[in-house]
Amino acid sequence: MSETTPQHENPPPPDxxxxxxxxxxxxxxxxxxxxxxxxxxxxDKIFLGLSRGAGVTLLVIMxxxxxxxxxxxxxxxxxxxxxxxxxxxxxxxxxxxxxxxxVLLFGTVVSSIIAMALAVPIAIAIALFITHYxxxxxxxxxxxxxxxxxxxxxxxxxxxxxxxxxPHLEGLYKWLDDYLGWTKIFAYHDGAARSLFTxxxxxxxxxxxxxxxxxxxxxxxxxxxxxxxxxxxxxxxxEVIRMSVLPFGRSGVISASMLGLGRALGETMAVATVLSxxxxxxxxxxxxxxxxxxxxIASSFKEASGDMGKDALIASGLVxxxxxxxxxxxxxxxxxxxxxxSGANA
Amino acid sequence: MSNLVKxxxxxxxxxxxxxxxxxxxxxxxxPAAFALGSAVVGVAIGLVAGLDSRIQWGxxxxxxxxxxxxxxxxxxxxxxxxKDRLATSLxxxxxxxxxxxxxxxxxxxxxRGSKALNADFLNHSMAxxxxxxxxGGVYHAIIGTLEQVGLATAIAAPIGLLTxxxxxxxxxxxxxxxVTFFVDVMTGIPSIVAGLFILSFWILWLDFxxxxxxxxxxxxxxxxxVVVRSTEEMLKLVPNELREASLALGVPKWRxxxxxxxxxxxxxxxxxxxxxxxxxxxxxxxxxxxxxxxxTINNNPFEDPQxxxxxxxxxxxxAGQDAxxxxxxxxxxxxxxFVMILNLVARGIARWKAPxxxx
Numbered sequence: 155m156s157e158t159t160p161q162h163e164n165p166p167p168p169d170x171x172x173x174x175x176x177x178x179x180x181x182x183x184x185x186x187x188x189x190x191x192x193x194x195x196x197x198d199k200i201f202l203g204l205s206r207g208a209g210v211t212l213l214v215i216m217x218x219x220x221x222x223x224x225x226x227x228x229x230x231x232x233x234x235x236x237x238x239x240x241x242x243x244x245x246x247x248x249x250x251x252x253x254x255x256x257v258l259l260f261g262t263v264v265s266s267i268i269a270m271a272l273a274v275p276i277a278i279a280i281a282l283f284i285t286h287y288x289x290x291x292x293x294x295x296x297x298x299x300x301x302x303x304x305x306x307x308x309x310x311x312x313x314x315x316x317x318x319x320x321p322h323l324e325g326l327y328k329w330l331d332d333y334l335g336w337t338k339i340f341a342y343h344d345g346a347a348r349s350l351f352t353x354x355x356x357x358x359x360x361x362x363x364x365x366x367x368x369x370x371x372x373x374x375x376x377x378x379x380x381x382x383x384x385x386x387x388x389x390x391x392x393e394v395i396r397m398s399v400l401p402f403g404r405s406g407v408i409s410a411s412m413l414g415l416g417r418a419l420g421e422t423m424a425v426a427t428v429l430s431x432x433x434x435x436x437x438x439x440x441x442x443x444x445x446x447x448x449x450x451i452a453s454s455f456k457e458a459s460g461d462m463g464k465d466a467l468i469a470s471g472l473v474x475x476x477x478x479x480x481x482x483x484x485x486x487x488x489x490x491x492x493x494x495x496s497g498a499n500a
Numbered sequence: 501m502s503n504l505v506k507x508x509x510x511x512x513x514x515x516x517x518x519x520x521x522x523x524x525x526x527x528x529x530x531p532a533a534f535a536l537g538s539a540v541v542g543v544a545i546g547l548v549a550g551l552d553s554r555i556q557w558g559x560x561x562x563x564x565x566x567x568x569x570x571x572x573x574x575x576x577x578x579x580x581x582x583k584d585r586l587a588t589s590l591x592x593x594x595x596x597x598x599x600x601x602x603x604x605x606x607x608x609x610x611x612r613g614s615k616a617l618n619a620d621f622l623n624h625s626m627a628x629x630x631x632x633x634x635x636g637g638v639y640h641a642i643i644g645t646l647e648q649v650g651l652a653t654a655i656a657a658p659i660g661l662l663t664x665x666x667x668x669x670x671x672x673x674x675x676x677x678x679v680t681f682f683v684d685v686m687t688g689i690p691s692i693v694a695g696l697f698i699l700s701f702w703i704l705w706l707d708f709x710x711x712x713x714x715x716x717x718x719x720x721x722x723x724x725x726v727v728v729r730s731t732e733e734m735l736k737l738v739p740n741e742l743r744e745a746s747l748a749l750g751v752p753k754w755r756x757x758x759x760x761x762x763x764x765x766x767x768x769x770x771x772x773x774x775x776x777x778x779x780x781x782x783x784x785x786x787x788x789x790x791x792x793x794x795x796t797i798n799n800n801p802f803e804d805p806q807x808x809x810x811x812x813x814x815x816x817x818x819a820g821q822d823a824x825x826x827x828x829x830x831x832x833x834x835x836x837x838f839v840m841i842l843n844l845v846a847r848g849i850a851r852w853k854a855p856x857x858x859x
Contacts, residue, residue, distance in 0.1 A: 201754035202670055208662035209671075209679040212728070215721060216682050219689070219697040226700040279594030287591050296595070298847075303602050305775075305843050307782020309810040310832045313817055314605045317612075317825065326555050359601045366598075390584035413688065420690020422785040423810070427817055448692045452788050461704060471696040475689070482688030486681065 223472040230465035238469070243433055244450070246466030247459050253466050255473060260435050261350055261444035262474070265425070266418040268354025268439065269361060274411050276358075277365035282395060284366075285373040297370065304363035312427030315356040316348075320428065323347040323355070327440045342440040348430035351439040353446070356424050361414035368413060368489075372406030373399055405488050412485035416478050422448035447474040524576055531569065531589070538565035558600070562593045606836075613833030616826040622834070626795040626807075631819035638831050640797040641812035644712060645838075647801040648791065648808055649781050651716035652723055657773050659720075660727025667728070668735040669757055686725040694721040695786035703790065710792035712801030715808070718786035723776045730772025734765040767849050774846035778839045784810040809835045 231238055233251055241254025280300060284293045324347045331342035380398035389397065400407075426449045429442075436443035451467045458464050542561025546554075566589050573582035616634070624637030663683070667676055698718040702708050738761050746756040762769070787793070792805035793815055807815070809831055816828035 195752070197754045198752055201757070202666075205662040205666035205670060206675070208659045209666045209675065211659055212663055212679060212686065212724060213682055215724075216686060218701065219693070219721075222697055222700045222705070223693075226704065276594045276597060279591045280598055283591045283595045287588060288595075299602065300598065302840075302843070303598075305778055305839055306602075306605065307784070307810055307835055307839060309782065309784045309813045310605070310609065310836055313813055313828055313832050314608055316817065317829075318604065318608050322555060329556060359598075362598055390580055392584040392587035393580070395587070416688040420688075420692065422690065422692045423814060427814070448690055448785065451692050451696065452785055455789055464699065464704065468696050468700055471693050475693045478688055478690055478693070479685060482685050483681075485688075486684040489684075 219475065223468055223475060226465045227469035227472040230462065230469045233462060234466070242435075244454065244466070246463045247457070251462050251466060255447070255470050257433055257435055258445050258447045258450050258470060259473070261429075261449075262419055262446040262477075264439060264444070265350045265353040265357060265446060266415055268351055269357035269418045270411065270415055272355060272358035273361050273365060273414060274407075277362050277410070277414070278369055278407060280362070280366045281369035281373055282399070284370050286391065286395060286399070297367075300363050300366050303359070304367075308360065308421060309423045309427070311356060311360055312424040315352070315424055316427040319356065320347050320352060323352055327351075330440065338437050340440055341438040343438075345442055346430065347440070348428060348442045349436075349438075349440050350429070350444050353425050353429050354439075356428055357418045357421055360421060360424060361417045364417060365410045365414040368410035369403065369407050372403040372410070376402045409485040409488035412481050412488070416482045416485065419481065420448055420474060420478050422452050425449040426452045447471065523578065523581070525581075526573060526576055526585075530572070531585075534565055534569045534572070534589075538562070538568055562597075565589060566593060609829060609833050609836060612826070612829035614830075616830040617833060621827075621830055625797045627797070629795065631816075631824050632821040634823045634826070636827060638809065638812055638827075638834060640794065641807040641809045641831065642834070643797060643799060644791065644794075644801075644806035644808040644811075645781060647799075648712045648716045648719060648787070648806070649777055651713060651801060652719035652780055653773070653777055655717065655720035656723035656727055656776070660724045660773075660776075661731055661769070663724075663728045664731035664735060665757060667732055669753075669761070683725045683728045686721075687729065689722070690785075691718070691722055691783045692785040692789070694718045695789035697721070698786070699789050709803070710790060710805045711803055712791055712798075712806040712808075715787050715791040715806075716801065718790055719780040719783060722783060722786075723780050726776040726779060727773055730775065731765075731769050734768030734772065735761060737768070738764045767852065771846040771850040774842050774849070778842040778846070781839055781842070782810050782835060784808075784814050787811040788814065809838070 230246070230251070230253075234253060235250040236243065236252040236254050238254055239259075240256050241252060242256055244253045245251060246253045284297050284300075288296055327342040327347050327349075330340045334340035335342065376399050380402065381394050384394040384398050425446050429445065429449055431445040431449065431453065432443040433445070434443060447470050451471055454467060455464075458467055538561045541564045542557045545560050546557035566586065569589050570582055570586045573585040577585075620635070621637040622642070623639050624635075625640035626636045627640075629636040663679065667680060667683075670676075671679070695715075695718045698714055698721075702714050702717065703710065708714065742760050742764060743756055746760045747753065751759070787808045788811060791808060791811065793811050794805040794807050798804050798806045813828050813831045813835065816824040816831065
């Protein structure tokens with residue numbers, strides 16, 4: 155079929171139809187000739203209406219999520235006797251209810267920071283491995299294996315983390331305590347290793363695939379000429395990466411990391427199975443205690459009696475929603491500046 | 501090799517022999533030898549010092565490998581080559597670090613899951629079972645998962661498909677931009693937040709009861725953006741010549757989309773939908789909030805609590821008995837198998853029916 159179209163004044167772009175504007179196929183039927191034809195116009199209108207309606211439905215859902223959460227949250231907040239931001243307890247079922255998100259905010263931020271600190275360097279390294287280091291025949295299967303990591307349900311990570319990882323980390327934590335215990339941050343008093351640090355390790359494993367797959371796409375887009383120029387100047391492979399690959403991919407890697415951060419902030423079951431929560435801020439990241447937004451919602455839900463208990467959880471969910479919205483929105487804006495990175499749908 | 505980017509002459513003890521342009525290099529087998537050596541050192545230190553955690557053995561071996569090859573390379577090949585080798589070994593170590601958890605997770609799940617897994621496990625429910633009793637099964641959970649995921653797909657797939665068609669075939673202007681942006685943002689909504697939304701809308705406001713359908717709605721919210729994104733990518737791959745040829749024959753646009761564009765991309769679209777199904781099949785948080793869990797068989801997703809595979813794993817884990825742990829692992833194995841089969845089939849379809857991209 156393509157042989158019959160010999161003249162290409164401007165050949166159609168391989169992708170990115172949405173971004174190219176006037177010469178996209180969507181404009182064709184609006185040309186006057188098509189407008190004049192009677193057949194199909196009603197069908198066209200119905201079809202356009204349906205598909206536009208679906209798009210609008212998505213927007214309505216997003217607005218409804220924000221709206222409904224906000225309404226329920228405002229019920230809870232107006233009845234709350236404690237300070238929502240600084241209270242260290244969660245007695246939403248009590249009368250009057252007293253609850254606050256201080257511990258949850260702290261736990262969520264700390265566990266996500268740990269996860270990011272562990273996952274981002276490793277994910278970048280794996281992306282480099284797949285694009286620049288691995289033998290060509292292996293790089294496809296390796297990328298596939300990393301993507302499989304993403305397909306494993308979070309509850310299975312949680313089960314593995316709770317029953318396999320936790321017992322295996324105790325030795326490591328004792329060792330960290332011996333040498334870094336004086337910092338207080340890495341102090342470890344005996345007990346199960348059900349701490350924010352364990353959560354961070356598990357979250358790191360879980361967000362590796364998304365950071366890797368987006369970074370990989372970015373690194374693949376580095377102009378071949380840049381790399382060959384550097385090689386021709388005698389640069390070693392590492393120098394090529396440092397001088398041409400990393401600077402080119404920086405914004406992509408940043409947004410990939412933020413997508414990963416969004417996942418880590420909202421992860422529920424893996425945290426709920428691994429962490430042994432408490433309503434205080436533990437100075438050491440290795441000691442059990444603390445909590446995260448999502449974990450608290452999942453584990454307190456069955457005890458939440460009546461509307462007030464649930465509304466309080468919804469209020470904390472709203473905070474989580476806003477945080478992830480900001481993080482994801484920022485990441486997408488960075489990506490949108492370089493539209494060609496198509497790996498963002500992983 | 502010396503008039504280079506950094507213009508730094510080859511430093512270190514082993515300067516190139518006069519008259520030779522070649523710098524001394526480590527032999528090709530050196531990295532493998534270092535890897536073997538450091539593994540031995542790691543095990544030896546671990547055994548001698550009596551470290552009980554295998555993780556430490558591995559970390560020591562990795563450290564020895566990275567430092568050893570760096571030092572050896574500095575001595576023999578010079579600083580720049582050594583840095584290159586350092587980067588290479590760090591990248592390899594990072595890759596291995598990422599593979600270990602995957603292998604361990606799959607191994608543990610298969611090993612511990614196969615203990616309780618048998619035909620009885622698959623066709624019995626947990627009705628009347630105590631937590632510390634061996635036996636029982638996941639039949640009710642499988643029914644729940646299939647029904648909830650099926651309903652979610654029935655809601656999300658058409659909306660997602662139409663949205664993608666809108667964005668690719670019609671989308672222009674502010675609305676399309678807004679939809680694109682919010683689809684992207686929607687991808688990142690935590691599953692628990694989707695659950696809370698349906699909770700406040702369907703259960704607290706409209707006053708319905710916990711049911712499989714409530715869970716399916718939350719799952720549909722999680723599924724929609726994934727379907728939109730993957731379908732969009734696939735539709736963009738359909739060559740414009742096909743559309744133009746059809747339109748030039750006077751075929752209305754909607755028939756062009758239905759009869760030309762969609763059939764061309766159908767393989768990729770099916771793959772995207774199946775990957776989305778695989779993703780929501782493992783979601784637990786919305787089920788905890790909306791379906792509430794049940795130990796008995798409930799075939800009606802529109803009324804009364806149900807169970808689901810991921811919820812079942814969580815429930816059995818929470819019970820905290822040896823017998824329930826066995827069941828949790830077995831159910832996890834069933835869940836992984838289900839998700840992996842979906843994944844493999846989806847990728848098989850993708851390979852088999854890859855859209856024909858022009859020439």
